[in-house]
Amino acid sequence: MQGDVILDCKGLSCPMPILKLAMAIKKLEVGKVLEMYGTDPGSKDDVPAWCGKTGNSLLEVVDTEDGFTFFIRREK
């Protein structure tokens, strides 16, 4: 899977990844996919919760060498 826009949140800890995600989604066109990299274990709970709350779709979570990648589609 590949995203349209990349958001690198590696090395960041709570609350920066979620704040950056909220800002990045606002700049994304509806229907496009954000590819977000993270290393904070907290993001694994926070990103799905944020998507659920804001109505955006978490398409996939992939474990990587040093963390994880989220694919999030802007829905509205």
Added chain:
Amino acid sequence: MSESGAKKKGSLRELYDVFFSKSWPMWVGGILLGVGNICLFIVLKPWGASGGVKNWGDNLFNLMGGDFANMGAVNLFPYSVLCILLIMGAFAGALFSKQFALRFPPIGELFKGLFGGLLMGLGAVLGVSCTIGGFFSGWPALSMGAVVFTIGLVAGTWLAVKYLLFEINKFPKLSSGKTLSILTAGKGKGSWQPILGFVVVIIGLIIAFRYTGSSSVLAWYAAIGLYFGLVCQRSRFCVVRALREPFMSGSSKPALAVMAGILVSMFGFVVIKFMGIRGEMMWVWPHFWVPAIIGGTIFGFGMTIAGGCTVGSLWRAGEGHIKLWASIIGMMVAMPFTAKFIKPAFFDALPDSMKQMFFLPEKIGYGPAVGVFLAIMLLWYLFVKWNERTGKFSAY
């Protein structure tokens, strides 16, 4: 034989996964910490976090030839021992769940950690409290100063969320740049982590056990510290989130988790105080109301910038976040200096009516005092639930 062997392994694996495959709900952490807090009070005094970190700073600067407070060596002051073992417990929790890694943030974030820590140190000393002593333990102690301190925390948190949103919009570079994560347990890597986790827990227990000969108080503080660290890391227990989320995502879960812990502790604390097992005035600080509101606001701003209060910094440090190491260093520097050079003048300038120890049951009795605290918590609950539904105060 081999069949039962395989079965046994499967059951143990299942047990292990219950604790370490997923994060625990934060409210589970809140309740477990609340119970542990009662145990601490029975052993000696309620939970406090900043005193331990201050002791590290005092000792460090005394070693360098300074003349700061002397509460005892780092291995003999109970709250210092508690904090050290708390980091070890969080380290072990992260290792067991393969979540440990040394995570170096962009340089701007490191400075935010340090700056947040400096502010927390300043606020903790001026306000005579932190999120634990002046909130998580202060409310169960039925101290009205703790309520004021918490109002300060909320004000500081609100301001800092505004600042963070401004920063991300105007200065996105501050939180981006070169980062590094090492010793990670990514895909197919890091099977060494759970093994090291066991080693860390065993070392922690040996430390606790070795104290039994000289001081059973220190032994229990060490053991409970280890337990607190593990619980905090596994449940990602975070007072900053409890106070911050209403202004960010609107989620009420972290607030409910903290309330759960406070309720449990309050039950035990009231019994202990009412029965005279420990002093009634314990964890009722002389900060009602000016030091509490000023210290609370500064502390609340600092913890939100740093991304963790004192305990939040300690357990995240154990998980390997270098930003929170910077936060701890900031506190270690700010607390001794504030206590020596700023606090005396600040307190001297205040009339006695503005720096009171306000133990509510002394004025209205235990029953009504507990009722007042339950009513405050009910209002808080209704607020976070209403805000979660309406998004009135949340940023997104």
